[in-house]
Amino acid sequence: MLDPRSLRSGDSGPETGPAPAPVSETIVAISTPPGRGGIGVVRLSGPRALAIASALFRPGRKDPGGGRIAFGRFVDRGGETIDHGYLAAFRPPRSFTGEETAELWAHGSPAALRLLVEAAVALGARPATPGEFTLRAFLNGRIDVTQAEAIRDLIEARTAFQAKVAHDQVLGRVSSAVNHLKDRLAEIVARFEAAIEFSEEGEAGRFLPEGGLLRDVGELRRGIEDLAGTCERGRRVRDGVSVAIVGSPNAGKSSLFNRLLEEDRAIVTAIAGTTRDVLEETLDLRGIPVALRDTAGLHEPRDEAEAEAVRRARGALATAGVLLLVLDGSRPLRDDERALLDGLDPARAVVVINKADLSSGLGLDEALRLKRRHAALEVSAKTGAGIEALRRRLEEAAGSGAAATREETFITNVRHKDLLLKAAGALRRAGDGAVRGVPDEYLIPDYREALDRLGEITGEVGIDGIYERIFRNFCIGK
Ligand SMILES: Nc1nc2c(ncn2[C@@H]2O[C@H](COP(=O)(O)OP(=O)(O)OP(=O)(O)O)[C@@H](O)[C@H]2O)c(=O)[nH]1
Numbered sequence: 001m002l003d004p005r006s007l008r009s010g011d012s013g014p015e016t017g018p019a020p021a022p023v024s025e026t027i028v029a030i031s032t033p034p035g036r037g038g039i040g041v042v043r044l045s046g047p048r049a050l051a052i053a054s055a056l057f058r059p060g061r062k063d064p065g066g067g068r069i070a071f072g073r074f075v076d077r078g079g080e081t082i083d084h085g086y087l088a089a090f091r092p093p094r095s096f097t098g099e100e101t102a103e104l105w106a107h108g109s110p111a112a113l114r115l116l117v118e119a120a121v122a123l124g125a126r127p128a129t130p131g132e133f134t135l136r137a138f139l140n141g142r143i144d145v146t147q148a149e150a151i152r153d154l155i156e157a158r159t160a161f162q163a164k165v166a167h168d169q170v171l172g173r174v175s176s177a178v179n180h181l182k183d184r185l186a187e188i189v190a191r192f193e194a195a196i197e198f199s200e201e202g203e204a205g206r207f208l209p210e211g212g213l214l215r216d217v218g219e220l221r222r223g224i225e226d227l228a229g230t231c232e233r234g235r236r237v238r239d240g241v242s243v244a245i246v247g248s249p250n251a252g253k254s255s256l257f258n259r260l261l262e263e264d265r266a267i268v269t270a271i272a273g274t275t276r277d278v279l280e281e282t283l284d285l286r287g288i289p290v291a292l293r294d295t296a297g298l299h300e301p302r303d304e305a306e307a308e309a310v311r312r313a314r315g316a317l318a319t320a321g322v323l324l325l326v327l328d329g330s331r332p333l334r335d336d337e338r339a340l341l342d343g344l345d346p347a348r349a350v351v352v353i354n355k356a357d358l359s360s361g362l363g364l365d366e367a368l369r370l371k372r373r374h375a376a377l378e379v380s381a382k383t384g385a386g387i388e389a390l391r392r393r394l395e396e397a398a399g400s401g402a403a404a405t406r407e408e409t410f411i412t413n414v415r416h417k418d419l420l421l422k423a424a425g426a427l428r429r430a431g432d433g434a435v436r437g438v439p440d441e442y443l444i445p446d447y448r449e450a451l452d453r454l455g456e457i458t459g460e461v462g463i464d465g466i467y468e469r470i471f472r473n474f475c476i477g478k
């Protein structure tokens, strides 16, 4: 495990923001979300956590004492009751932060919780900065950086699947994949170094397999690149993907939007040009959050408001991860629709022929061509026909098909991906050098570089500005 002190030095200084507090201080914060609720928790961590919490607590007469959780009254410094509830004590190292920790479980009253924090501060605790509890867990070796990052993802998860993936990472899924790669690389480096050291004694061969280690290095590099490659889908799980519904006025975009959301969200009328603003709602497609956007029909604008509506629709079209192009099946295609179809990227577009409940106005040839060239789906926003097939198609386009398998390890964090690619790049340099005949000892720095980048993922190798980069955007109290 890392030595916490070695990391602390890099985090201080004006450029990297406030230094993490000396762990000799006891910190305090409200750990439950702002607002009212059944329970509210004030957390204290540090060497005086239990002393301060005890000073704020009067056990009830019936509490037997001696337990980790006691019931009683919370009082201010003057002994006046603030609230009643439980005091939970966690002794090091078996606490989240690895330090002495106390939690005061009171009622979820913002005013009472604030009084408790103020009373703790009056007794010598310091208000915690965002993420400081998690930072301490890291500094005390309770979790590595990937686990800290995953805790934040878990707190911010919007779908059940996101939460599960984040939780797997809290348990160390990414760390163990990375550590496995790192161990293999460390072994290769050790063999190279041994071979170099003993080369003059003619014993180098003992440390290197027949044909050298290059094949192992190549295999390892591919393993690292594969893990980096899982980030694309991992990001979709984490951040979701945006789907813009586009098409001509009156094609039924808003009707389809409502149908997919199963909610009467957007205004639908028979008048062309109903939708003007871009509407956005989250759709949960088998665990992947989809930002579904309804847009104005694309047409020649007649006034200023329409011009702006079309401009916004085009903006949504340009930035969407996936396009859902809606055609009106009850009438022939328009020229601008043909142009739109020609410009579609099949990998990120789904084409639907809406109003399948009406008699077709497309013409048989056109309908066939749309199905063949664009795998167009016939749907009816009005009756719901074809909507399940559309959902499945959107799922595929959003890349969630495989994501529903939780067994597979994938990364969700761009920081991890960048470091994996840097490690793979260093291995590639070393491999290329070896092929060109560069002696092994000159390649060792590249191997070491790869090892360091892998170590940086878990935080074993120091990360510059770690507080700013990892912990600062946590909420206070976590
Ligand atoms: N028969 C039938 N009518 C539909 C269907 N979908 C939409 N409509 C009708 O088509 C008209 C336009 O529907 P909207 O959903 O407002 O169309 P839109 O594409 O959002 O239109 P704009 O916002 O004006 O661009 C309304 O009268 C809807 O009731 C469908 O599947 N079948």
Ligand SMILES: [Mg+2]
Pocket (backbone or CB within 6 Å): 253, 254, 255, 266, 267, 268, 274, 275, 295, 296
């Ligand atoms: Mg509309």
